Amino acid sequence: MKLTVAGTQKEYAGNLTVAQLIELEQVETPEYVTVSVNDEFIPSGTFAEAVLHDGDSVEFLYFMGGGQ
Amino acid sequence: MAFTNEQLERYSRHIILSEVGVKGQKKLLNAKVLIIGAGGLGAPAALYLAAAGVGTIGIADADEVDLSNLQRQVIHTTPDLGKAKVQSAKETMEAINPDITVNAYRTFVAADNIMDLIADYDFIIDGTDNFPAKFLINDACVLAGKPFSHAGIIRFRGQLMTYVPGQGPCYRCVFKEPPPPEAVPTCKQAGVIGAMGGVIGSLQAMEAIKYIIGKGELLTGYLLTYDALKMEFRKIKLPKAKGCAVCGDHPTILKPFDYEQAECDLK
Numbered sequence: 001m002k003l004t005v006a007g008t009q010k011e012y013a014g015n016l017t018v019a020q021l022i023e024l025e026q027v028e029t030p031e032y033v034t035v036s037v038n039d040e041f042i043p044s045g046t047f048a049e050a051v052l053h054d055g056d057s058v059e060f061l062y063f064m065g066g067g068q
Numbered sequence: 069m070a071f072t073n074e075q076l077e078r079y080s081r082h083i084i085l086s087e088v089g090v091k092g093q094k095k096l097l098n099a100k101v102l103i104i105g106a107g108g109l110g111a112p113a114a115l116y117l118a119a120a121g122v123g124t125i126g127i128a129d130a131d132e133v134d135l136s137n138l139q140r141q142v143i144h145t146t147p148d149l150g151k152a153k154v155q156s157a158k159e160t161m162e163a164i165n166p167d168i169t170v171n172a173y174r175t176f177v178a179a180d181n182i183m184d185l186i187a188d189y190d191f192i193i194d195g196t197d198n199f200p201a202k203f204l205i206n207d208a209c210v211l212a213g214k215p216f217s218h219a220g221i222i223r224f225r226g227q228l229m230t231y232v233p234g235q236g237p238c239y240r241c242v243f244k245e246p247p248p249p250e251a252v253p254t255c256k257q258a259g260v261i262g263a264m265g266g267v268i269g270s271l272q273a274m275e276a277i278k279y280i281i282g283k284g285e286l287l288t289g290y291l292l293t294y295d296a297l298k299m300e301f302r303k304i305k306l307p308k309a310k311g312c313a314v315c316g317d318h319p320t321i322l323k324p325f326d327y328e329q330a331e332c333d334l335k
Contacts, residue, residue, distance in 0.1 A: 007302055032247045039305050044244070059304050061242055061291060063252045064220025064227050066260050068107030068131075068141075068197030 004057040018058070019047040027060055034061040069094060075167065079121055092281035093121065097167075099280040102126040102189035104177050104205060106153040108265030109219050109272060110195030111143035116273040118161035118168055122280070125161065126189060128173035129153045140262035177201060179324040182208040191276045192216035195269065197256075199246035200327035206231070206239035208324045210314045215279055217272040217287075221260050222253065224296040226268035229287050229306065230275045236289035241309035241316075246327050267294060 001012045005025060012024070018037070022030045035042045035050075036059045042050045052058065071079075071090065082088040082096075099122050103110045106129040117125055131153050133144045141153075148156040154172035161170050175181060177196075182204060186192055192214055194205045202218060209216040209231060218239045219228035231238050271292070278284045291304045314321040
């Protein structure tokens with residue numbers, strides 16, 4: 001399966017859910033990441049059920065708290 | 069309002085730009101921008117907005133200048149140690165440009181004062197360092213119908229987005245709730261490269277200027293991320309969350325409120 005993950009095209013073996021991709025990609029602070037697939041937010045709590053499809057574009061959005 | 073000779077010279081590099089001109093410079097001189105946080109992001113934003121001739125700039129911060137601030141908060145200098153940050157910032161801004169008015173608010177921004185603070189301003193810059201404040205600023209700006217620039221910086225990374233009422237998602241559309249205290253590190257815990265504030269805070273100033281002069285594309289509906297180590301900028305499209313608690317069709321947040329703050333963030 002081909003996915004675009006954070007702007008980079010990647011090839012994965014078999015089908016993946018969002019939760020599995022988060023694990024494979026070793027996403028930082030996975031409990032607090034926001035995920036969009038093809039410019040739609042995936043509700044947190046549904047990552048395990050959200051099945052990805054060939055050609056999907058996935059973005060991970062991270063909390064960034066600093067500024068002072 | 070006619071320009072004085074001094075103003076024509078001071079702003080000549082703006083006035084010569086077709087996107088700014090005399091008209092745009094007048095808009096800048098008539099504009100009011102509030103910067104919340106006189107720190108890593110707020111310092112460069114304040115310097116550039118002052119130099120640009122944004123006529124009224126408010127700056128809110130409760131802290132005093134500390135030695136550990138000077139690695140990045142370039143509006144403060146070593147002789148300013150111990151001084152209120154807003155006072156130090158005001159003095160530097162007025163020294164750069166006596167043509168502007170700087171309103172210093174030495175206060176923590178909280179639910180009970182934010183609506184009054186933002187009321188008089190055209191654009192707000194979030195230069196705070198903690199999630200409760202970032203959510204508070206978002207909610208208040210959405211509720212008051214004020215455009216604002218959100219940003220965050222940590223280690224060698226930074227990101228920002230711009231909210232304009234009716235033109236795209238708010239911060240809460242993307243990040244529903246603050247993470248629990250300590251779950252996501254702050255700059256104090258994780259460190260930040262000083263120049264990151266310069267990059268991202270200057271981009272926030274640029275967004276404010278473009279909004280005021282009404283030129284170009286704003287970062288509405290996008291998150292711009294910057295990774296300095298990879299030397300990579302990415303502009304990520306942001307959907308609008310239909311069910312957003314503050315800007316959605318059926319909002320449940322009808323007035324600003326305070327989240328509990330992580331103790332380590334209070335200083």
